[in-house]
Every structure is written in structure tokens, then in C-alpha cells.
Amino acid sequence: MPVSDYQMVKAWDAVLKLSKVERGQKVTILCGPHTHPQTLQTATIAAQAAGAVVTRIDLQPINAEKATSRDLMNYLGETPLTNNPVALAAMKNSDIVLDLMLLLFSPEQMEILESGTKILLAVEPPEVLVRAVPTEADRERVLAASRLLKSAKRMHVTSPAGTDVTFKLGEFPTISEYGFCEEPGRWDHWPSGFLFTFANEGGSDGTIVIDRGDILLPQKNYVSDKITMHLREGFVRSIEGDVDAALLREFMEAYNDPEAYAIAHIGWGMQPRCYWHTLSLVDREATSGQDARAFEGNFLFSLGPNNEAGGPRTTPCHLDIPLRNCTVKLDDVVVVRDGKVIDEAFR
Numbered sequence: 001m002p003v004s005d006y007q008m009v010k011a012w013d014a015v016l017k018l019s020k021v022e023r024g025q026k027v028t029i030l031c032g033p034h035t036h037p038q039t040l041q042t043a044t045i046a047a048q049a050a051g052a053v054v055t056r057i058d059l060q061p062i063n064a065e066k067a068t069s070r071d072l073m074n075y076l077g078e079t080p081l082t083n084n085p086v087a088l089a090a091m092k093n094s095d096i097v098l099d100l101m102l103l104l105f106s107p108e109q110m111e112i113l114e115s116g117t118k119i120l121l122a123v124e125p126p127e128v129l130v131r132a133v134p135t136e137a138d139r140e141r142v143l144a145a146s147r148l149l150k151s152a153k154r155m156h157v158t159s160p161a162g163t164d165v166t167f168k169l170g171e172f173p174t175i176s177e178y179g180f181c182e183e184p185g186r187w188d189h190w191p192s193g194f195l196f197t198f199a200n201e202g203g204s205d206g207t208i209v210i211d212r213g214d215i216l217l218p219q220k221n222y223v224s225d226k227i228t229m230h231l232r233e234g235f236v237r238s239i240e241g242d243v244d245a246a247l248l249r250e251f252m253e254a255y256n257d258p259e260a261y262a263i264a265h266i267g268w269g270m271q272p273r274c275y276w277h278t279l280s281l282v283d284r285e286a287t288s289g290q291d292a293r294a295f296e297g298n299f300l301f302s303l304g305p306n307n308e309a310g311g312p313r314t315t316p317c318h319l320d321i322p323l324r325n326c327t328v329k330l331d332d333v334v335v336v337r338d339g340k341v342i343d344e345a346f347r
């Protein structure tokens with residue numbers, strides 16, 4: 001169902017209040033040619049209604065010659081902000097940037113956050129944004145789980161499909177995403193509702209089986225046959241299977257970058273208003289697949305960069321892969337059993 005401008009303004013109003021946007025603050029809205037016009041218009045109205053000083057920055061896309069699809073995360077690293085000191089200065093002088101363009105995994109984003117500016121990414125279609133407006137309860141639940149993840153030394157993941165993989169933990173911070181930015185220098189993504197960390201360098205070993213029906217991002221499709229990945233010392237060493245495995249291998253080989261095969265973030269979804277099935281209902285080009293990343297009880301792992309958590313890896317190849325029906329254990333505590341979040345584990 002489409003959503004009305006009124007519903008979108010109300011949704012933005014809730015998100016801006018949770019992000020502590022107040023009268024007189026500087027709100028910068030970052031957009032590009034692909035930004036959804038309803039999202040842009042209603043963000044502007046809600047920020048003005050909050051009494052903010054609103055500035056729009058409209059930047060042109062880059063990387064067209066390197067990317068293999070229109071997906072916003074198909075090629076990471078350089079962004080339209082690279083070598084643009086005018087836009088960079090404006091954002092560093094803002095209280096919050098509403099990123100309707102997608103400025104992810106870039107040095108410029110780190111620089112903006114370090115200046116104290118908050119950044120809230122919102123690139124899903126209006127219908128998804130309205131369905132999954134964040135709440136304070138989302139934040140409290142994700143933070144409760146993150147306290148347990150922060151103290152864990154080992155994550156063990158298994159599934160009936162054949163996944164049996166171990167990650168050593170402790171070298172990297174835990175990152176919680178719940179869809180708003182209440183503190184200076186915070187980055188978040190609306191909608192969200194999940195948490196993750198990164199395995200220690202060289203500390204991922206075992207087998208991951210991507211089962212039929214699991215989702216690949218940025219491909220944004222459901223795999224139709226099993227893909228088996230063998231991991232040793234932090235890297236995927238083989239990708240086996242039928243056509244889906246061959247497609248994945250060629251996608252990754254096209255970047256010609258050995259770092260693409262590194263295990264990146266690992267965690268689990270906790271957002272009950274996001275769903276595994278919704279990718280089958282929407283235009284693949286209209287979504288970045290945030291439902292798939294956030295749906296309750298997934299085990300979400302990724303391949304590629306770890307600079308988001310302060311690591312050295314900046315490869316442009318980045319895959320997010322949410323698996324269903326997994327059991328996730330932190331040290332001796334089960335936090336997800338057969339794809340269901342166990343809240344008692346971290347309450």
C-alpha cells in the first residue's frame with residue numbers, strides 16, 4: 001500500500017524527536033537523483049516543523065563505470081563526497097545529516113561523525129520507513145543484547161542446513177543499530193534493529209551453508225540451491241554449489257580483490273516489524289534490503305570491509321547475507337535458537 005505524505009511527516013517527526021532534533025539546530029538533508037521524492041519532501045517539512053535550520057545538499061552519483069548494478073551498495077569506498085570540501089564542511093557544521101543518498105563506509109563519513117555530527121541513513125521506500133518507525137523499546141532491547149555480545153569471547157553458529165562456524169571475538173567493538181541517533185557523533189540506519197561485531201582478525205573458521213530461501217545482498221534474491229562456504233583463518237576459501245554458487249563466485253571475482261573474501265560483520269536481527277518475505281513483494285531496485293538485514297532471528301554475516309569498526313580493510317566488495325533457522329551461541333549462552341531470539345538470555 002502507498003503511504004500518504006501525512007503518514008511520512010508523522011514518521012519523520014517521531015524519528016527526529018527520538019534523535020533529539022530541537023528548535024534552532026542545523027539539519028542537513030543529503031540527497032541525489034535516486035532519492036525518493038516523497039521521503040525528501042516530508043523530511044524537509046518535518047525538520048522545518050521541528051524549528052530546525054534546514055539545508056539540502058544534492059550530489060551526483062559516481063562509480064558508474066565500476067558498479068555492476070544500480071544498487072547503492074554495489075561499489076563502496078569512494079562516494080560523491082570524495083574531493084568535495086564544500087559539501088563536507090557543510091555537513092561537519094550540522095547537528096544532524098539525514099542521509100537520503102547513502103554515504104556508507106567512506107572516510108568522509110568517519111570525518112563527519114568525528115566532528116560530532118549525527119548521521120541518519122534513510123534510503124528504503126516510504127512504505128518500509130512507515131512500517132518500521134523506530135521506538136525507544138527497540139533501542140533498549142538491542143542495547144541489552146549488545147551488552148552480552150560486548151563481553152563474549154566466542155560466537156558459534158549452527159543450522160540444520162549444515163552451518164557450523166566459530167568466530168573468535170574481542171578485538172572489535174559491538175555496534176547497535178536501532179534506527180535513530182540520540183547522541184552526538186552517532187550513525188544509524190532507519191529501519192534497523194540489529195547488532196553486530198567483527199570476528200578477530202584471522203579468527204573465523206568452519207562452514208557456512210546458505211540454504212535455499214536465504215537472501216544475498218546486494219543481489220537481493222533468494223537462493224534456489226545451497227551454497228557452501230568453507231572458512232579458514234578469517235577468509236572464505238571456497239564457495240561450492242550449483243548455479244547460485246557460480247553466480248556468487250563470479251560476482252566476487254569481478255572485484256579482483258582478495259580482501260573481498262574476508263569475514264566482516266557478524267550478528268543477529270531483532271526487528272519484529274521487518275520481514276524475511278518482503279523482498280519477494282517489492283521492486284528490487286527500490287530497496288537496499290534492510291528488511292532482510294533486520295528481520296527478527298536472522299544470523300547476519302557479511303564479507304568485505306571492516307573499516308566501519310576501525311579495521312584496516314576498505315574493499316569495495318561488500319555482501320550481507322542473512323541466514324534463517326540458525327542457532328547462535330555466545331560463549332555458553334544461546335541468544336538465537338532455530339531462528340528465534342531468546343530474550344531471556346540478555347534480560
Ligand SMILES: [Fe+2]
Nearest residue numbers: 265302319320
Ligand atoms: Fe553490511
